Amino acid sequence: MASANDPFQFQEFDEAGSLLEANRDSTTISIEVEPVKPEKQRKAAGLNPADEDDEFDNDDKTELLSGQQKSVPFWTFEYYQRFFDIETHHVKERIIGSMLPWPGKNFIQLYLRRNPDLYGPIWICTTLVFAIAISGNISNFLVHLGKPNYRYTPEFRKVTIAATAIFSYAWLVPLALWGFLLWRNNKIMNLVSYSFMEIFCVYGYSLSIYIPAVVLWILPFEWLRWCSIVVALCLSGSVLVMTLWPAVRDDHPKFIVAIMSAVVMMNILLAVGCKAYFFSKPEPVQHLDSPVAAVVTNST
Amino acid sequence: MAEEASRPFAGLSDVSIPEDIPVEGDISVPVGASRRDDEYSTLDEPVKETILRDLRAVGKKFIHVLYPKRSSALLRDWDLWGPLLLCVTLALLLQGGAADSDDQGGPQFAEVFVIIWFGSIVITLNSKLLGGTISFFQSLCVLGYCIMPLTVAMAVCRIVLIGGSGTVSFAVRLVVVTASFGWSTFASTAFLADSQPPNRKALVVYPVFLFYFVIGWMILTFSPSQ
Numbered sequence: 001m002a003s004a005n006d007p008f009q010f011q012e013f014d015e016a017g018s019l020l021e022a023n024r025d026s027t028t029i030s031i032e033v034e035p036v037k038p039e040k041q042r043k044a045a046g047l048n049p050a051d052e053d054d055e056f057d058n059d060d061k062t063e064l065l066s067g068q069q070k071s072v073p074f075w076t077f078e079y080y081q082r083f084f085d086i087e088t089h090h091v092k093e094r095i096i097g098s099m100l101p102w103p104g105k106n107f108i109q110l111y112l113r114r115n116p117d118l119y120g121p122i123w124i125c126t127t128l129v130f131a132i133a134i135s136g137n138i139s140n141f142l143v144h145l146g147k148p149n150y151r152y153t154p155e156f157r158k159v160t161i162a163a164t165a166i167f168s169y170a171w172l173v174p175l176a177l178w179g180f181l182l183w184r185n186n187k188i189m190n191l192v193s194y195s196f197m198e199i200f201c202v203y204g205y206s207l208s209i210y211i212p213a214v215v216l217w218i219l220p221f222e223w224l225r226w227c228s229i230v231v232a233l234c235l236s237g238s239v240l241v242m243t244l245w246p247a248v249r250d251d252h253p254k255f256i257v258a259i260m261s262a263v264v265m266m267n268i269l270l271a272v273g274c275k276a277y278f279f280s281k282p283e284p285v286q287h288l289d290s291p292v293a294a295v296v297t298n299s300t
Numbered sequence: 301m302a303e304e305a306s307r308p309f310a311g312l313s314d315v316s317i318p319e320d321i322p323v324e325g326d327i328s329v330p331v332g333a334s335r336r337d338d339e340y341s342t343l344d345e346p347v348k349e350t351i352l353r354d355l356r357a358v359g360k361k362f363i364h365v366l367y368p369k370r371s372s373a374l375l376r377d378w379d380l381w382g383p384l385l386l387c388v389t390l391a392l393l394l395q396g397g398a399a400d401s402d403d404q405g406g407p408q409f410a411e412v413f414v415i416i417w418f419g420s421i422v423i424t425l426n427s428k429l430l431g432g433t434i435s436f437f438q439s440l441c442v443l444g445y446c447i448m449p450l451t452v453a454m455a456v457c458r459i460v461l462i463g464g465s466g467t468v469s470f471a472v473r474l475v476v477v478t479a480s481f482g483w484s485t486f487a488s489t490a491f492l493a494d495s496q497p498p499n500r501k502a503l504v505v506y507p508v509f510l511f512y513f514v515i516g517w518m519i520l521t522f523s524p525s526q
Contacts, residue, residue, distance in 0.1 A: 086503075
C-alpha cells in the first residue's frame with residue numbers, strides 16, 4: 001500500500017473501484033439479511049456457513065480475482081465467454097452430480113459454485129433432441145418390422161417438434177420459476193436466491209438423465225419403458241427439488257407445495273409427452289388373427 | 301568563365317526545338333510496391349484462369365481432407381466454395397427419396413442446408429467461446445470441407461440402393477457411413493484440435509462428433525422411392 005510516496009510507482013486505482021462495488025453489494029445484502037441471518041444460521045444444516053460465505057466473500061473475491069471489474073453489456077461476445085469458463089472434468093462432474101442426487105448435496109452450491117455455464121445445458125438439450133428423434137425413429141421401425149405394407153420413412157419433421165419441446169422446457173420453465181422466486185423474494189426475506197443462469201443450468205443438467213432413458217426406449221417393451229421413465233423422473237425430479245429447497249423453505253407452506261408440485265408436474269409432462277408422441281406402443285402378440293385391432297393400436 | 305557565369309542560360313538562347321521531334325520520356329519511378337501490385341492485379345487475366353485458380357485451391361483442400369495430416373494449409377487460406385459445393389451436392393443427393401410425396405419423410409433441401417450451416421456456425425461459436433484461437437471463417441471452412449467423406453458415402457449409398465434395399469445393402473451402407481463418419485470426425489479434429497487449450501479439447505470435439513453423427517444418420521436413413 002506504499003504507493004502514495006513514489007510518484008513513479010503504478011497505482012492500482014481499479015482496486016478501489018472493485019472494493020467499492022463489493023462494498024455496495026455487501027451493504028445491500030446486510031441490510032436485508034442481517035436481522036434474519038443469525039437465527040437461520042443456528043437452525044439450518046451444515047451447509048449454511050457455506051451459504052453465508054458464498055453470499056459475502058465470493059462476491060468481492062471473484063470481483064478482485066476475476067479481473068472483470070466492469071460489467072460487460074450483454075450484447076458483447078465477452079459477456080457470454082464468462083459462461084464457458086469450464087473444463088472437461090467440471091462438465092463430467094456436473095453431469096454425474098445431476099444423475100445421482102445425494103440428500104444434503106445441493107447441485108447449485110456443490111457443483112456450480114457461482115460459476116454457471118451455458119455449455120452443459122445447450123449441448124445436453126441438443127443431444128436429447130436428436131436422441132429422441134433418432135430413438136423414436138428406430139423404435140417405430142422395430143415395432144413395424146415385418147409388416148408387408150410398411151414403408152420406412154425417416155420422419156424428419158419430428159426433429160423440429162422435439163427441438164421445440166425440449167428447448168422451450170429448458171428455457172421457459174426456468175424463466176417462470178426465476179420470476180416467481182423473485183416475486184416471492186420481495187415478500188419474504190430469503191437467505192438464498194438463485195440467479196437465472198443458475199436455475200437454467202440446473203434444468204439443463206437435470207435433463208441429462210433422460211438421454212440414456214430415451215435410448216433404452218428403443219426396445220419395444222412397455223414395462224421397460226415405464227420403469228425407465230419412473231427411474232429417470234425420480235432422479236431428475238429429486239435433483240430439482242433438492243436444489244430449489246433452500247430457496248423456498250422460508251416461504252408459506254402453500255407456496256412451497258405449489259412450486260414443488262409445479263416443478264415435478266412439468267417434468268412428468270415432458271417425459272410422458274415425449275414418450276407418447278415419439279414412441280408408438282408395441283403391439284399385443286396375437287395380431288395375426290385380428291388385423292383390424294392391429295391397425296387400431298397402430299395409431300399412436 | 302565569369303562572363304558565362306554572369307550570363308546564365310546564355311548558351312540556350314540559340315537552341316531551338318523543331319516541332320516535328322516529339323519530346324517524350326518516362327517519369328515513372330521504379331518503386332517495388334507498384335511492381336508487386338502489377339503481379340497480383342487479377343483484373344486483366346482471362347476468366348478461365350481466375351476460375352481455375354479457385355478450383356485448384358478447392359481441389360488442394362479436398363486432397364488435404366483425404367489425407368489429414370497436421371498441416372495448416374486448410375486453415376491459412378480459407379474459402380467457402382468447397383463447403384458450399386459439398387453442401388449443395390449432399391442436399392441434392394438426399395432428395396428424390398420416399399420423402400417427396402410424404403409429409404413425414406426425409407429432410408428437405410432447406411433443412412439439410414440449415415442443419416449444415418447453422419450447425420457449423422454453432423460449433424464455431426462454441427469453440428470460440430471456449431477460448432479457441434481459430435478464426436470464425438477458418439473453422440467454418442474446416443467443418444465444411446470435412447463433410448466430403450460423408451458426401452462420398454452418400455453417393456456410394458445411392459449406388460448401392462440401385463441394386464436393392466434389403467438387409468445386405470443396409471449392412472453395406474452401415475459400414476460405409478460409419479467409416480466415413482469416423483473419417484470426417486478424425487479429419488476435422490486433426491485440424492481443429494490444436495487451436496484449443498488441452499483441458500477443453502473434449503468439450504470442443506463432442507459437438508463436432510454430434511454434428512457428423514446427425515449428418516451420417518440422415519444419409520443412412522435415406523430410403524428411395526419405388
